[in-house]
Amino acid sequence: MARMTIQDKLALLSDAAKYDASCASSGTSKRDSRDGKGLGSTTGSGICHAYAPDGRCISLLKILMTNYCIYDCAYCVNRVSSNVPRARFTVDEVVWLTTEFYRRNYIEGLFLSSGILKSSDYTMEQMVLIAETLRAQGFRGYIHLKTIPDASAELIERAGLAADRLSINIELPTDASVKAYAPEKDPVQIRGAMGKVRLTGEDYAETSYKGRKRGKFAPAGQSTQMIVGADDANDATVLGNASKLYGAYGLKRVYYSAFSPIPDASAVLPLVDPPLMREHRLYQADWLLRYYDFGLDEIVTRNGDGMLDLDVDPKMAWALANRDRFPVDVNRAEKAMLLRVPGFGTKIVDRILAARRNGAVGLEDIRRMGGRVKAARPFIVTKDHRPGHLLDADGLRARFVKPKQMELF
């Protein structure tokens, strides 16, 4: 076979990396290269340098070091039993691509993942070497390293010292599914590795007896990804597992990735279109749990089918199902209740709280401050509006459901 060019490898190894949803480059410590001795900066908030036609942000050079893999995870295009062509980047090739792309302002940094080559420790060490070489050459941009769960503690520590973020994928919503579809992966070991990352981070955050810190360990924290739609776990299970992970390991993010058809698929998984709306609703629910003080049981009832409503967003679904809690008087209600009004985000609520100290707020004021009045209208009372019978109308839900597109016949 002819030797692969770097372009051939890039095509293969980025194609293989696209099933990882995360592309975040935010939340790390602030750095710059104003001193002229290095390259790169981080500002705390991420930057999307381009958007692909799938609507997803391209912030990082997201590639695999190699797509050779000794594992056989059914949902993965790189599993050992797949017939995709294989390639492997050298350390220097990844370093070159990252810095040259970075110099042209194409990316914020590198998100490096990999198939398992030879052994977990060998693979992890090669990945760590890439991050360490970049840092040694003065690269101050963002680095996200996928961590291999059974890599040694020493390698995980080195990874965290070179990278901004570490992530270990939980892969599937239940332990049973992991065992069924990723036979070589061990959910207990995956969680153990997340625990190691959390505890190492806490050790580094503690000041020594001299009041100095030992260094920065993964300043942008850790994240994970769960594939939805490959097994039959319902949304209650998915969100329940996610909130447990947030609590136990202090994760910055849990990413939900709709299982999407892969070339050269395994026979045990469905080749249907990815459940994109379900994925979207899961992210919305995740946000309500973390920033709007909703409890899991309020968002998905475990006695039903445990699924989120696909037609309306989870906050609207909650409001429709709990109409006795409405209407909310925008000029009097507490912050917690304002946050539960459909169409009001955290920023709008803060603005309403500031504005109403200077006089009663009306519908037009809310519109000016950026609230979605159409969604909020049936659920609120303002100085110039009462929902009247609208709130109890049978057809209320239908007003918020997008009509299905008509097809040509």
Added chain:
Amino acid sequence: MFAPRLPRIGTFEAWRDTARRLTLANVPVHEVDWGIAGEDEALFDAPLPEARGEIKVPAQFAPLARNLIPVRSGEGMALGYALLTRLQKERGLLSREADPNVARARELAKAIRRDIHKMHAFVRFREVDGPTGRRAFAAWFEPDHRIEEEVAEFFANRFGDMDWRIETPEVTITHAGGALRLEARGGVRPAAGDPLEELWTTYYSNIFNPARLKPDAMRAEMPRKYWRNLPETRAIPSLIADARARVTRMQEAGPSMPAPATLRRKEHAMPRASDEEPGLPLDDAAPTLPQLARDASACTRCPLYEPATQVVFGEGPANAPLMVVGEQPGDREDISGRPFVGPAGQLFNEVAAQAGLDREQAYVTNAVKHFKYVQRGKRRIHQKPAASEISACRWWLEQELSSVNPDLVLAMGATALHALTGNGAGILKRRSALEQTRDGRDLFVTVHPSYLLRLPDEDLRESETARFRDDLSRVQELLEERAA
């Protein structure tokens, strides 16, 4: 009528100076026609009034104004001045979020921040010949607003080790030898690209997932007006056109059988840890501590196993003379899988060392082996185990007791006392004394170290900690008596 014409570079500083003078002279908003020098002629122009005195504004005004001045239509300069004059009488104006001026200012500032953000994101450098040893790059960009001064710092912070130049239709930003310079001199759109653009487009095309086609979402964040300066966007039409067919091909191709070579590779894959373990003995011999710990890891005797991440079994020498029993693992123990490593465990270690009690010689465990908590947002808050959970977990505690067979047991806190004696009431009255466990072992009673951590009163905490230390010294004496 005043018609200040501000310079294209240093616009904000000039605006601030002018606005200050006009405010001090009480010039009404409608008598000022703001503009940029050289862009539009002023019809009337009175010389600016002299500034006397000073004016005060809330801290959030300057950052807001900085995001208003770049607005290309000039509306921002006028609105900024309107806010400044109103602020002299209405100090709380900026918190009146529903005020039409304030709401409009927020809206304009948001548009400017977005324009700045998009320029940070969408500038594309191409390599050019540099004069010195430093590498040199150049870029062309067309911002909606006059934001060049606001973005220059970002690029200087980011590309510190290279020379670069960003040209817009009105301004040239140069970074040479580490020095940043802005000039009101527009450039022209270059014809040439960069050799790396082909690799970049390869990446862009391959990171796209055709099964998730959402071109509207893409265009919302990367509007067409930017496309002509983004080399990768030339791939978009064909990526969109082929997407559905690619997915259909994947679905029609269906699952594939692995090639023989890959199956051979799979056979040589790493063995799993569990494959190497010898089978467990199935005789009646008492299980060893490691066997017990392994069995406990699959325990579902009470519902606590579900929310906890793992079982936290006891640890220490297999024939330790002392067995210390605490309540249950906490947040940190649950993550690390080891007992007594959290704040209460650390306090115990500290006080034990002061009391001359060798922690390493003791077997330490908990009455309940899973962490019980309620979750509030991301935080896990400790909950006291229920009697049913204590009694379900006694199964393990009793096996630990008979396996270690200690000379003395130390119960710390009501939960441990309950598990070991069947009654946990009145711990503060029963502390510092010897009792008997259910199976007749000597049991010394003391409080749980977390009780000391929770005491709000500092004097009380000190005296209670001293008493805890005395208890541990007493335990050490009892152990020495028994060893003698």
